[in-house]
Amino acid sequence: MERPVVVGVDGSDDSMHALDWAAEEARLRGLPLRMVYASLWERYGEGAAEEGEAEERVLSDSVERAARWMARSQVTARAVAEEPAAALIAESRTAVLLTVGHRGRGELASLLLGTVSLTVAGRAHCPVIVVRGHGRTRSSSGRGGRIVVGVGEGTGSEATVAFAYGEAVLRRGEIEAVHAWRCPGSGLAEESGPYNKRREEHVRRASDTLEAALAPVACEHPGTPVTPRPAEGNPRDVLLAASAGADLLVVGAERHRHTRGLQLGPVNHAVLHHAHCPVAVVPRT
Secondary structure, eight states: OOOOEEEEOOSSHHHHHHHHHHHHHHHHHTOOEEEEEEOSGGGSSTTHHHHHHHHHHHHHHHHHHHTTTSOGGGEEEEEESSOHHHHHHHHTTSOSEEEEESSOTTOOTTOSSOHHHHHHHHHOSSOEEEEOTTOOOHHHHOSOOEEEEEOOSSSOOHHHHHHHHHHHHHHTOEEEEEEEEOOOOOSOGGGOSTTOHHHHHHHHHHHHHHHHHHHHHHTTOTTSOEEEEEEESOHHHHHHHHHTTOSEEEEEEEEOTTSSSEEOOHHHHHHHHHOSSOEEEEEOO
């Protein structure tokens, strides 16, 4: 049985944009699409009947919307009597990809990122794409596009880079691989200025890091253009700047022992809250 692309829907505008993205992902991958409407507290007490009708309407409208992108026979939709984040995390165990909106129905407009989206991105068992704003789908932006992938220090970026390449291949786009570095000055004259030896060493090490991370996957996709870009600065600022004009930003998240789910560090939190494009969070193996 093929593993599906899963998307959380709740009738909000953000979830509909996530649905568009997920449906196009499923179509390009040749995989089924499963839509999940999860709700718990609204099912009980006054207004339960109205909520049930609204739920059916959301699922029906979602199926119709997905059918614009792919065959209806490949689309399934179901309601789950469970807290949304928990339901989607459970779905991620059998999904190839999980897609959620930036914010869901009922989220405070002042919140930068919905609590469900943040929880799912931090604990899912498969890659998660958080579709920020009105993230462009493949069909609306045309084939092509730029995938930005953040490459960290040392090993552990294999899954992140492979996912970025997969997305670039799907859309026949290009990759910009970014590694941020910083070179604090020592105060010595010979170690100051833009061309000092310490700076040159940092640039070389950053370039080597990118080459080592890209090489294993690049040889499998020789036709995919890739631009390694060592960039001086805070990783948060470098990735946010790179996300401007990008179609997708891909970052990795590490799974630690004795830690439940994925460990989202400050850089991941920053890009999930402030990136200018959809963000994919990929569990590192």
